[in-house]
Amino acid sequence: MTATTTTGQVPYISAFAGELMKHPxxxxxxxxxxxxxxxxxVPDESDWQYGVLLARHGRLQTGLPCRGQVHTRRQWRCMEHGLCQHCGEPAAPDPDSGRFWWVIHNGPGTDLERGYTSTPPTCRACIPAQLARRPRIGGSRPWIGTAVLHEPYAVWADTYRQGVGGALLDKQGVTIPLDDSRRLEKALAHRLIVSLADRREGWPG
Known part of the structure; x- marks a missing residue:
């Protein structure tokens, strides 16, 4: 499921220029x-998950990949179904264990000290490719290891307020727990955040 460009493979969760769409x-x-x-x-029933509005994107992977932009629906699918963020295939080496490999950089919606992340799992075969794309961010190494994908915990989202002629952006890039219904009602979610259990750091050997 990984897209191929003139610069190599593009991770499954990446958004492409032709998929970025703005809807009032x-x-x-x-x-x-x-x-x-x-x-x-013009709403659709599929626009909401866990009581929050999801960002809309196209699904044809046209145009150039957008660096740092994540396709909300594909990221969501990886989190809910345990798919690899790089190739889009099932990421668990042993489906019955619930344990997955992860390559996690500090980034939006991630706080490993509190045990949650917006980064989907990475299958063992794709770990080298994922590291080659982002070997270091901000001078720090990523966390590599295994963990149990526990449950959906929060969303990384922008919040809005009522304005003249429509909704106006209020705050960008905030983490909202899924039990905070009042804030979810004002949010546009870009990434699903999950909690992790039984983290074990280490390189696959």
């Missing part, structure tokens, strides 16, 4: 939620 946002009453919440002008 509004606040409107939702009978399902029983509250006023952020919405697209």
């Amino acid at each position: 946002l509004v606040f409107r009453y939702s009978p399902e939620a029983g509250a006023i919440r952020l919405s697209y002008v």
Whole structure:
């Protein structure tokens, strides 16, 4: 599932220029939620997961890959189904164990001291390719090891407020736990964050 470009393979979760789309946002009453919440002008039932609005992207991987941009739906799919962030295939070496390999850099929605990350797992075969793409960020090594993908914990999102003519951006790049329904109603989620259990650092040998 990894896309190929003239510069090599592009990770499955990467967004491409042709997939980035802007849709007007509004606040409107939702009978399902029983509250006023952020919405697209023309909403679809699939726009919400865990009570939060997901960022919309195209799905054809056209144009150039956008450095640092993550495709929300593909990232979400990796987190929920245990897929490799690089190739998009199942990442668990032993599906029954629930244990996955991870290559985690400090980044949006990640706090390993508190045990959560927005980085999907990486299958063992793709670890070298993932390290070759991002060997060091900010002078620090990534965390490499295994952990149990525990459960969805939060979203990395932008929050909005009501403004004249529509919704106005309020805060960018904040972590919102999934039990904070009031903030989720005002948020546009870009990444799903999961909690990890039983982390064991080490290189696959």
